Amino acid sequence: PLIAVLPGDGIGPEVTTQARRVLEALDLGLSFEEAPVGGAAYLQSGRPLPPETVALAKRADAVLFGAIGDPRFEALERRLRPEAALLGIRRELGLFANIRPAKLFPGLEDASPLKAEVVAGLDLVIVRELTGDVYFGEKGRRTNQEGLRQGYDWMGYDEGEVERIARIGFETARKRRRKLCSVDKANVLETSQLWRDVVNELSTEYPDVHLTHMYVDNAAMQLVRRPAEFDVIVTGNLFGDILSDQASMCAGSIGMLPSASLSGGSGANGMYEPIHGSAPDIAGQGKANPCAAILSAAMLLRHSLENEASAQRIEAAVAQALVGGARTPDLGGTHTTQQMGDAVVQALR
């Protein structure tokens, strides 16, 4: 199988290198091909998402993605910014389902700002819709009737978009503790009301899954108050973006959280990336935690290559490295990115 490697910006290359090392150490006969994306691609070719990069991603069996984002390009027009590459590739590959597990690895209770008893047993999955919502609606700037500059973005979902992501939420819950919490803002938004209606309709197909609905403001609060009570959360693109970053703190550090972006139940052509960003402030210094990228590689094996055993081997190796005391600075330790990768590779053996 062919893995497209898109390292991207900032700490993206450093962490992706370690993830690739771990995959190589498993000797699965994978081949790798790299391509530029984000600010790195813009520097080389004037485009954050070159057509060759998209072509490679489509041709590959799975995509290993680093991170994008570079403050130098923030003032460019939107379609030239690094973020345009990430949004573009999600759309081009039809990656509508973003799976973001947040799990507390043993020994990391102290790394979380939350009390140990609050995060004990934390094991949740956020299923985030990734190709709709206010992210992809019409947006722009205009002068309004009063002659004032106005910025606007259209938010919306249709029932097809909601149903397919809700289904993944229900299916995910079914394989776990059978609790699904759908998060919206139906008391204010029509987009959310449609969301809630469709989720309710679909729930008749999943009588074995306990479905609840929560407003997003309450969910943000409950994720601090009692995060361990959540099993699976399903939500839209914008709310999922916010809640998953927030949930990362329950797991100790955003440097621990992987994600999978899938185009369908099968997972073919999935993309795998840490949920953290490019962290330009620490780029190139060997300070980044590669675990999120390494655990993303595990998700790649699980979802795109259907190799559950190898996925679990990687996850166990990360756990073992942590139990052995390996800690990057975000976890309160002094391991470099490379040393953290070493510890995981060693534990694999």
Add this chain to the structure above:
Amino acid sequence: PLIAVLPGDGIGPEVTTQARRVLEALDLGLSFEEAPVGGAAYLQSGRPLPPETVALAKRADAVLFGAIGDPRFEALERRLRPEAALLGIRRELGLFANIRPAKLFPGLEDASPLKAEVVAGLDLVIVRELTGDVYFGEKGRRTNQEGLRQGYDWMGYDEGEVERIARIGFETARKRRRKLCSVDKANVLETSQLWRDVVNELSTEYPDVHLTHMYVDNAAMQLVRRPAEFDVIVTGNLFGDILSDQASMCAGSIGMLPSASLSGGSGANGMYEPIHGSAPDIAGQGKANPCAAILSAAMLLRHSLENEASAQRIEAAVAQALVGGARTPDLGGTHTTQQMGDAVVQALR
């Protein structure tokens, strides 16, 4: 001065009663007039926001608001639901500036799910825009080109709306630690890009305030990671809704957080309400924490009646009651709503 009291639904009446008691105990010659709002008003008159209630609110020098929300009315059309009353009164009174302070009272370190050292010194204010954004844009349901049901909401801000709320953010910061963090999602939303541009333009008038920008996903994370580093946060209606509920957990309980909704710098005709909702599950049981309502009454004195001394007396009384061990169940204690009110009234003397 005339105070309009709108107790609303669920625990609204219980907590408002205690807030009113505290105001009365100060002997400031206030007069009070009550009117129904939310589900309570709908039951009486078929309208969640009767015109007489709006008229009273406009006539009064300030509004003391309880809470709205009642699951029995969730299936009604949107304009008849309790929430329509809250959104309607905000719009009718032009309450564009929502001030939500989050402060950790001494002794409540243990009530927070966050580690004591993480919340130590917490003292932040969220300045939330309250009459624009996706809350008040055109919204609806339609059938799209593929024949599918679709829900949509228009999100937008114009420069006038952003400037007036940003100004309140800067002014608030100026009276405090002079740090303003503007939260948006400018890497994806045009509404946010306009927001960021206008905040930057205005910042030249406030060279003494240290301005930073943060994406909302990162802000949700930092509010768990290092909440005490924030001074003033200024943000839009939707992000402010989410972040302020989340921040409440840093302060121990959402039952501790008051808010002021103002129509201008002066604060005339302001509305004051706990940030918590109607909590139908505990309504009428004497379990609700009245502190958020009582502290809202303090904000009323500060902003609408310009009586800073009395505002501080109430805040000190709440602090003293807590130090004395008074705790409702949300804070891990067994005080009833009334007993908590008693403790504050006693401390006032």
